[in-house]
Amino acid sequence: MRKEKKYKKQEMTSQETIDHELDPNAIIQTIDLAKIYHITEGVEIRALNGINIDIKKGEFVSVMGPSGSGKTTLLNMIGALDNPTTGAVFISGTNIAHMNDTERTNLRLNEIGFIFQFYNLVPVLSTYENIELPMIFAGKSKEVRNRNVKKFLDIVSLSEKADHLPSELSGGEQQRVAIARALCNEPSILIADEPTGELDTVKGMEIIRLLRELNLELNQTILMVTHDPAVGTLAERMLKMRDGKIIETVITKN
Ligand code: ADP
Ligand code: MG
Numbered sequence: 001m002r003k004e005k006k007y008k009k010q011e012m013t014s015q016e017t018i019d020h021e022l023d024p025n026a027i028i029q030t031i032d033l034a035k036i037y038h039i040t041e042g043v044e045i046r047a048l049n050g051i052n053i054d055i056k057k058g059e060f061v062s063v064m065g066p067s068g069s070g071k072t073t074l075l076n077m078i079g080a081l082d083n084p085t086t087g088a089v090f091i092s093g094t095n096i097a098h099m100n101d102t103e104r105t106n107l108r109l110n111e112i113g114f115i116f117q118f119y120n121l122v123p124v125l126s127t128y129e130n131i132e133l134p135m136i137f138a139g140k141s142k143e144v145r146n147r148n149v150k151k152f153l154d155i156v157s158l159s160e161k162a163d164h165l166p167s168e169l170s171g172g173e174q175q176r177v178a179i180a181r182a183l184c185n186e187p188s189i190l191i192a193d194e195p196t197g198e199l200d201t202v203k204g205m206e207i208i209r210l211l212r213e214l215n216l217e218l219n220q221t222i223l224m225v226t227h228d229p230a231v232g233t234l235a236e237r238m239l240k241m242r243d244g245k246i247i248e249t250v251i252t253k254n
Helices: 071-078 101-111 127-137 142-155 171-183 201-217
Strands: 006-010 017-021 026-040 043-056 060-064 086-091 112-115 189-193 221-226 237-242 245-251
Touching (some): 006 026, 006 086, 026 071, 026 221, 043 071, 043 245, 060 201, 071 086, 071 189, 071 221, 101 112, 112 171, 127 142, 127 171, 142 171, 171 189, 171 201, 189 201, 201 221
Parallel strands (some): 060 237, 189 221
């Protein structure tokens, strides 16, 4: 994919564009990202209202904000699950909007791993099979699949539960399966939307500690949404959102 150096940024007040230099070190960069949902005739919701973020490889960044502030919308734009109304998302210097279908599919399968609040595991598949599934989609050989499932089962401490169905696992264990599944294609970016939202404090903290270990040991870039301040401050940098905007950036001591 073509790495771009500049982005033609539209002036708010006119049709004119100005060249905006891109950060060559950013793994994720958004420029003036906006998303407007048209609900009915004349009714619209500005879910994102000019988001500019810049994340480097190996950073662990949390996004915090009240319900409805646009956190999930932001992750969906960054993960190429939805298109912005205006503005742009660059992943490793490539504008997502300039990718063709194959490149987008490749991005979702190989470059970005998703972790959701409700785990989203396939109920009829075992732990092993759930982790293996994205590698089947990505066309990995049986040998590679087997090696990676074992590796990530070990990392999330679930080797003993490889044959269990999701219904036979606790919430925390199911979320660890989801983390292993998100990691199995060795994505450069891990995106987590309220990964501790369904867990009690102790289990939630275990998940965050695991994410922090992956960040430190594998230099995994992590972007995590949470509405829990205790969770948010465990990242290196915390972006606070309100009404579709980043209202504050807090550098933590982690
Ligand atoms: P958060 O994740 O911070 O709770 P969201 O990103 O889900 O917030 O939502 C931001 C705003 O956009 C909310 O007002 C929400 O109701 C609205 N919204 C989100 N998705 C849609 C959609 N598909 N259609 C219409 N409105 C939406
Ligand atoms: Mg949300």
